[in-house]
Amino acid sequence: MDLKDKLISSFMAFENKVDVEHPVHDIRSEAIKNFEEKGFPSKKEEAWKYTSLRSLQKVDFSIFPKESNTLEYKEIKKYFLHEIDTYKIVFVDGIYSSFLSETTHDGVDICLMSAALTKPMYKQVIDMYFNKVASKEESLTTLNTAFSREGAFIYIPKNKMPRKPVEILHFSTGNEASIMLQPRNLIVAEENAELQVIERHQSLTSNEVLTNCVTEIFAAERAIVDYYKIQNDAKTASLIDNTYIDQKSNSVVKVHTFSFGGKLTRNNLNFYQNGEYIDSTMKGVTILGYKQHVDHHTLVHHIEPNCESHQDYKGIYGENSTGVFNGKIIVDKIAQKTNAFQQNNNILISDKATINTKPQLEIFADDVKCSHGCTIGQLDEEALFYLQSRGIPKKEARALLMYAFANNVLESVRITELKTRINKLIAEKLGVRLGFDL
Amino acid sequence: MLKINNLHAGIEGNEILKGINLEVKAGEVHAIMGPNGSGKSTLAAVIAGKEEYEVSEGSVVLEGENLEDASPEERAHKGIFLSFQYPVEIPGVSVTNFMKTAINETRKAKGLEDMPANEMLKMIREKSELLDIDRKFLSRSLNEGFSGGEKKRNEIFQLAMLEPKLAILDETDSGLDIDALRIVANGVNKLKSKDNAVIVITHYQRLLDYIIPDFVHVLHEGKIVKSGTKELAHELEDKGYDWIKQETAV
Ligand SMILES: Nc1ncnc2c1ncn2[C@@H]1O[C@H](COP(=O)(O)OP(=O)(O)OP(=O)(O)O)[C@@H](O)[C@H]1O
Ligand SMILES: [Mg+2]
Numbered sequence: 002m003d004l005k006d007k008l009i010s011s012f013m014a015f016e017n018k019v020d021v022e023h024p025v026h027d028i029r030s031e032a033i034k035n036f037e038e039k040g041f042p043s044k045k046e047e048a049w050k051y052t053s054l055r056s057l058q059k060v061d062f063s064i065f066p067k068e069s070n071t072l073e074y075k076e077i078k079k080y081f082l083h084e085i086d087t088y089k090i091v092f093v094d095g096i097y098s099s100f101l102s103e104t105t106h107d108g109v110d111i112c113l114m115s116a117a118l119t120k121p122m123y124k125q126v127i128d129m130y131f132n133k134v135a136s137k138e139e140s141l142t143t144l145n146t147a148f149s150r151e152g153a154f155i156y157i158p159k160n161k162m163p164r165k166p167v168e169i170l171h172f173s174t175g176n177e178a179s180i181m182l183q184p185r186n187l188i189v190a191e192e193n194a195e196l197q198v199i200e201r202h203q204s205l206t207s208n209e210v211l212t213n214c215v216t217e218i219f220a221a222e223r224a225i226v227d228y229y230k231i232q233n234d235a236k237t238a239s240l241i242d243n244t245y246i247d248q249k250s251n252s253v254v255k256v257h258t259f260s261f262g263g264k265l266t267r268n269n270l271n272f273y274q275n276g277e278y279i280d281s282t283m284k285g286v287t288i289l290g291y292k293q294h295v296d297h298h299t300l301v302h303h304i305e306p307n308c309e310s311h312q313d314y315k316g317i318y319g320e321n322s323t324g325v326f327n328g329k330i331i332v333d334k335i336a337q338k339t340n341a342f343q344q345n346n347n348i349l350i351s352d353k354a355t356i357n358t359k360p361q362l363e364i365f366a367d368d369v370k371c372s373h374g375c376t377i378g379q380l381d382e383e384a385l386f387y388l389q390s391r392g393i394p395k396k397e398a399r400a401l402l403m404y405a406f407a408n409n410v411l412e413s414v415r416i417t418e419l420k421t422r423i424n425k426l427i428a429e430k431l432g433v434r435l436g437f438d439l
Numbered sequence: 440m441l442k443i444n445n446l447h448a449g450i451e452g453n454e455i456l457k458g459i460n461l462e463v464k465a466g467e468v469h470a471i472m473g474p475n476g477s478g479k480s481t482l483a484a485v486i487a488g489k490e491e492y493e494v495s496e497g498s499v500v501l502e503g504e505n506l507e508d509a510s511p512e513e514r515a516h517k518g519i520f521l522s523f524q525y526p527v528e529i530p531g532v533s534v535t536n537f538m539k540t541a542i543n544e545t546r547k548a549k550g551l552e553d554m555p556a557n558e559m560l561k562m563i564r565e566k567s568e569l570l571d572i573d574r575k576f577l578s579r580s581l582n583e584g585f586s587g588g589e590k591k592r593n594e595i596f597q598l599a600m601l602e603p604k605l606a607i608l609d610e611t612d613s614g615l616d617i618d619a620l621r622i623v624a625n626g627v628n629k630l631k632s633k634d635n636a637v638i639v640i641t642h643y644q645r646l647l648d649y650i651i652p653d654f655v656h657v658l659h660e661g662k663i664v665k666s667g668t669k670e671l672a673h674e675l676e677d678k679g680y681d682w683i684k685q686e687t688a689v
Contacts, residue, residue: 382491387527390487391537391597392515392545401540405531405580 004058004181005040009033011064012147019150025118028132032146039140051325051357052267052296057239060209062181064148066094070174072205074101080203081168084418087199088167090153094174095182097151101170109163114152114185126156130189134217134247134273142243142269145215149185152214157194159221166197166416171214173238175206186216190224190252197416201231204238216244220252222276227255227415233262233426236291243269250276250305255413259423260287260295261430271300274336277307285314286407286423288430289322289354296325303336303366312343315407317431318354329361330371337366343373348380348406350399400433407431440465440636441486441605446497448485455481457661458497463605466633470647470672471640473658474680479640480524482658483607487521488514501605515541516548518604522594522611524640529581534593535563537581538600545601566599570626587614595623599630606630607638612646624649644676657683 002010012033019026041058042049070093081089088111091101097113104112110123117123118131132149136142153169173180182202190196204210220226232240240263246254260266272281287295301310316324326345347356360373380402388398407427414420446459455478463469471479485492486499488511499506501517509517529537543553554562567577570592582590591611598606608627612620627650631637639650647655647669655671656663659680664687665671675683 381527384527384529386484386487386489386491386511387523387529388541389511390489390515390521390523391541391601392512392548393541394512394544394548395510397540397544398512401532402529405529408531 004060004062007062008064008144009037014065015148020119023118025127025131025149029147029149031137032143035137035143036140036147042140048298048327051323052265052294057211057265060179060211062179062209062211063177064181066096066177066180070094070096070176072098072101072172072174077172077203077205080170080172080201082166082199082416082419082422084422085416086165088163088165089170090167091170091172092151092184093172094176094180095151095171095184105163109158109161110154110156111163111167112154114154114187115150117154117187118150123154126189130217130219131187132217134219134245135215135243136245139243139269141213141241142215145183145185145213145243148183149215152185153188154186155188155196155198157190157196159191160193161191162195166199169198169200171202171212173204173208173210175204175208177208179209180211182210182212182214184212184214186214188216188218188226190220190226192221193223194221195225197227197229199229199231199416199419202234202238202240204235207235207237210235210238211241212239213241214243216242218244218246218254220246220248220254222249222251224249224252226253228257229414229416229419230256230258230268231423232258232260232266232295235262236264236293238263239265241267241269244271246272246281248272248274248276248279248281251278252276253280253282255282255284257410257414258283258285258297259426260285260289261426263293263295266295268295268297270298271302272310273302274304274308274310277305279305279308281308281310282413283312283314284410284413286410286427287314287316287318287324288407288427289317289324290319291322292320293322294324296327298325298327298329300329301331301341303330303332303339303341306335306337306339308336309340310342312345313410314345315410316345316347316356317350317403317407318347318356319350321351321353323354324356326356326358326375327361328359328373330363330373332364332366332369332371334365337368339366339369339371341369341371345375346406347375347377348403349377350403397433400431403431404428404433440502442500443486444498444500446482446485446494446499448481448492448494450492454495455492455661456485459661459663461656461663463636463638465636467654468631468637468639468650468652470652470655471638471658472642472655472672472675477658478661479658480609483521483609483638483640486607487511487519512544512548515601515603516545520598520601520603520606522591522598522606522608524609524613526582526590526594528583530583532581534577534579534581534596538563538597541597542600562600566596569599569629570596571622572596588616588619591615592619592623595626599626602630604635605638606635607640609640610642611639612641612643620646621649644672647672659684659687
């Protein structure tokens with residue numbers, strides 16, 4: 002049985018586990034119909050031209066893990082940003098671990114999707130936001146919607162800000178030969194609220210994992226949301242990340258994506274600007290080796306006037322790795338005075354590595370500032386000579402230059418300890434012995 | 440210390456240096472002057488080991504050792520330092536971190552441990568004071584957005600930190616204001632000893648009033664066409680290069 006059939010037949014088993022009378026279940030039923038119709042995207046579709054899911058579909062993934070696997074904190078401590086205090090929403094093989102988590106209801110709600118989807122007190126929020134910005138057409142998103150039951154739920158009311166950043170961590174233990182996970186996150190920052198989130202998917206063994214994750218983020222007027230995705234997973238873990246962001250006037254949302262690992266990673270990052278004076282920022286650092294593959298598909302839809310979007314993606318591709326950057330910017334006719342910037346710079350450090358980079362601009366307004374650029378290059382020879390002439394060996398000089406190339410994307414990271422972590426990860430990935438502490 | 444014998448070098452079959460002979464002894468200061476495009480920077484880069492240039496004939500010998508197969512970093516480890524005519528901007532690496540990396544890599548090549556952090560800090564403080572460099576400056580990205588003069592001063596700061604045997608200053612004076620020129624030249628003079636040597640490439644007599652050369656050479660079309668003492672620099676300042684070009688043509 003291929004994965005699609007298995008998923009569809011699993012849906013019935015899934016219905017035994019959830020409240021089918023709940024209004025959300027109508028949404029799930031609609032969603033599974035859409036997935037059944039469309040199935041997994043194939044390379045024939047333009048948006049999936051460079052990313053094939055075929056081999057993943059042949060894997061016999063478990064759809065529902067056997068209940069409760071436990072992990073010792075000290076085994077996995079390094080995956081937490083343990084240098085600082087954080088709220089933590091932790092899942093082990095898709096199941097919430099209260100032992101590893103630290104949630105709160107103190108003025109803000111930082112808790113579980115399963116609670117939000119069942120408890121009456123959250124009904125209003127769920128009615129208002131659940132599945133409101135996620136696509137009802139895109140097949141993998143609807144697949145996630147059909148199975149939506151668990152994930153992170155964060156609700157920050159007007160003028161509030163949690164005392165500390167929130168970490169969302171998904172571990173897979175490898176207790177199953179192969180597992181498919183479908184976390185569903187809903188994040189709402191009401192008017193003038195502020196929030197910082199760090200998300201990470203981590204497989205702890207070399208068993209195969211496929212995660213198809215959907216995150217909906219709503220930023221109301223003047224809300225500020227910083228979202229950091231750390232993708233440094235095992236070489237047998239694949240991730241399809243679908244993030245949908247709805248922004249209202251004067252809100253600022255920044256998403257940083259650090260892609261250093263995994264087998265196949267597909268990032269679908271979608272911003273919808275439903276208001277004026279909105280700032281949407283997407284930054285990414287991708288450093289790959291082996292046969293790793295990362296595909297960044299971004300979309301910014303400028304729907305109203307006077308908004309900005311900034312995209313800055315840097316990639317370093319070694320060995321047989323492959324990368325894709327496809328940045329789509331839509332500027333509606335009424336969205337005058339839009340400023341849209343997009344930059345994608347890449348360095349190939351192996352003859353066998355490839356990158357496909359493409360801007361896709363659909364601009365219907367006439368008074369807009371829109372710039373885009375992509376480069377694929379090697380390292381600057383003069384800069385290499387400069388470093389070498391100061392006694393830095395060629396290998397280290399190359400690493401240092403690549404480090405410098407990637408590192409300036411981090412300027413906008415507002416959690417110092419996270420910035421240091423990422424800096425170290427970059428240095429480690431590039432094998433650079435920096436003659437200094439970060 | 441440095442002996443250059445009949446050096447021919449070029450790029451992509453184009454010969455730029457056409458038989459250079461030069462000997463620099465420990466404790467000496469040599470000035471190299473010459474018209475634009477005569478090959479001064481190329482000579483400096485070839486001494487520093489830039490791989491882009493092909494050496495077709497002749498040799499560069501440092502303290503009896505032929506540098507033919509030495510990489511730029513190995514030459515740096517042996518004590519060659521080049522102050523660039525056009526220092527390269529390296530965003531994302533601070534001046535301090537760059538210096539730490541350079542010093543510790545050089546130590547590593549010599550089989551030494553990393554320099555202890557407090558010693559490094561002390562050295563950075565001393566040398567930045569010597570060159571009147573603001574400490575804030577040192578946390579900025581290397582050369583990024585530095586003014587022309589700041590870049591040059593930063594080159595000499597690196598020279599002070601690395602304490603080379605042979606320093607080659609390629610137009611370090613260009614871009615410096617009068618005060619900065621004096622500070623930089625004083626810095627170089629303080630670092631000068633009977634055990635090291637300096638090659639100063641310049642277009643102007645002005646720098647040589649501060650860093651007084653033992654010898655002045657004129658490079659023209661890839662050859663040293665005239666050598667003399669510091670008076671030669673004055674003569675060039677007054678008369679330009681035409682008379683030398685005519686002399687060589689004859
Ligand atoms: N990488 C290169 N590729 C092509 N030509 C080069 C290269 N480097 C030097 N040349 C050529 O070699 C000649 C000498 O250049 P060089 O930079 O050494 O001159 P210079 O004496 O330092 O001049 P200036 O006083 O203007 O600094 C010039 O004609 C220059 O164009
Ligand atoms: Mg020059």
